[in-house]
Amino acid sequence: MRRVHSYIRILEARIKRLEGYIQALYPDEEVDYIIGKPPPVIKRRDRAQCPVPIIPSQEESIAETPEDFAEISEADDMAHVMLAKQLERITLTPTASNRFFGQASPIMAVQQASTLRSRLTGVPDTGLDPKEYRRPLYWTMSPWAYDYVCSPESPYVYPEFDLLLSLVTIYFEKINCLIPILHEPTFMQDLLSWKHCHDQSFGMTVLLVCANASKYSSDPRVLASPDHPHSASSAGWHYFSQVPIHRKIMLYTATVYDLQYYALAAIFIGGTSLCPVSCNLLGIGLRYAVELGAHRRRGTKRSSVDEELLKRAFWALYCLDTINNSFYGRPAGISHESLDIEYPIECDDEYWRSDDSEEAFKQPSGKPCSISNFICLIKLCEILGFATRTLYSTKKSKILSGYFGTDWEIRMVSELDSSLNKWKASLPPYLVWDADREDSVFFHQSVNLHAMFSYVQMQVYRPFLTKQSPLSASSLAMCTNAARLCTHIQEVAIARDLCVSSHTIYSAFTAGIISVLCLWGSQRPGYVGDHQKEEENLVKCVKVLGKCETLFHLAGSLRDILCEAGAVSQVDDTRDPQSFRLGSSQTESNIHDHAFDTQTVVEETTSSANTDWDLYRLILTEMGHREVGSTSAPTVDTQVTAHEASQPPDPATFNFWGDPSATYTSFEEWDTLVRDIRHLQWCAMIF
Structure with a gap:
């Protein structure tokens, strides 16, 4: 009953705030009279021009709205975590607990029924004994399916060890520094323990690292067709081609290695004659990321190596998918509205682990962080994704949405x-352009x-060049x-x-x-x-x-x-x-x-784990719910250092x-x- 009373108090507080908003809009009228009137009919044409009045200003909305929403929606927002724990107790196989079920799934009723039972009876929810209620026939994989998904893959052939170490070094120097999919100390620890020789999941990651690094290697052993006139284009192909695009074991369960594979495979295939296929690989990777729940926050206050690896793999897939699909003019593989995963921790690889648990994942004060680049790229991709789905949407979508x-x-x-401009102004000094x-x-x-x-x-501006x-x-x-x-x-x-x-x-x-x-x-x-x-x-x-x-x-x-x-x-x-x-x-x-330089001076903001950094304003504008101070066209920045670039048309x-x-x-x-x-x-x- 205590939870019921708490929920009632939350609803009362919400109603009081809504009444305050209404009274502020109509100070000379009674709230009951306003509520009793029939709602006005708004034409579709006017929808995009009608701001929602509950947002008095940009600063106030950004500062207050997250706090207002937190007390109401936090329990529902984290329900998937409770459901995962519930499934761990009632399943007979490890696979089900590894799969994500969201709010819309009827499976969520399992957790809701358990919570309701505990509230009404006062008995703590300890779960049910699966052996008593679950029939193994329907809760275990059939033998023929097991034989298929668990059948061994062809053994991988790795480069000679000296070449392998050389390619790994090149990868972390040339590629991982731009999009940090992997954690170098963890990867090297597994590699030097020969994990790739008995774990094909890690082995395929090693092969894709070698494939991508081969493009930058001068060693002739990286060429798949050294006698071809354009042999440089074949670099790394014999590493990439060993791994199936979709491994059979993924029908049973996927791991973070699979997400890493699809991100690395998309980077590699994007440099070959099959480059448009990279969008398809990223789409597959994102679907498996959703199955693992990598797109949702876990609610834990302290990070772990496994969680950070999952976040890096997901955000790498997201950035690559957003960029590639924007270039090919295709819809993104996942909508930003379905994400609430935190940004990667702004901490260099060498500071992830520490003998003192309180010092783990803490960047030394004053030391530039190489991961800041990745967080800045994620934020830029969020803006790009927003621009793509609004400015380049179909005619039907624009009409339905009022765009x-x-x-x-x-x-x-x-x-x-x-x-x-805010993004550019928030760049740390060591990422500001300096030749x-x-x-x-x-x-x-x-x-x-x-x-x-x-x-x-x-x-952003190209759609308006030819109209x-x-x-x-x-x-x-x-x-x-x-x-x-x-x-x-x-x-x-x-x-x-x-x-x-x-x-x-x-x-x-x-x-x-x-x-x-x-x-x-x-x-x-x-x-x-x-x-x-x-x-x-x-x-x-x-x-x-x-x-x-x-x-x-x-x-x-x-x-x-x-x-x-x-x-x-x-x-x-x-x-x-x-x-x-x-x-x-x-x-x-x-x-x-x-x-x-940017055209306006904006206060610098530090990187935050909150992915709603500035998209709240964009989403409100997209929905037609926010007025901008001026409806004139944006001003043009032509004050740049390079004289040649500074000349406007x-x-x-x-x-x-x-x-x-x-x-x-x-x-x-x-x-x-x-x-x-x-x-x-x-x-x-x-x-």
């Missing part, structure tokens, strides 16, 4: 722009983050600046042995396509924009992709598209793709620091994009232009 109208677009872009940074790890992490930041900016909108002018300026800055950063990184990732390729190609669009605009009579700078930027993008193409097959395909687009746009330096082979794409010696260019059909003498010519651009973007992506 249409100029006002809604302006508010949404303004919120996204604000979120990006002269001596620490190699932090340098390449900052390259990766700022290239990704430019990519997200271009994705009449109040956002067209600012969008063109933002896209052009982002493209130039992205190219400059990657040029500097090439001179310091650029760590190639999918982010590098996607951002370089997108920057090149933005330049192509501007070059098409320059064909209008009377155009006074800087045609030469757009040509130079396009050539630089082609060079960056040329640097990456020996490691990533996709980079070669995308470079060909940019070369074709440049040839159509009469850019001489892009007409011969062979002129940009690996080795000819060295950056010029006069490249300087192209650091850039000419106003004549704005006119071109504001009324694109006026550039050509007939609608037929304009249709041909749009069709050709689409052809240039996708014709070579049939892999």
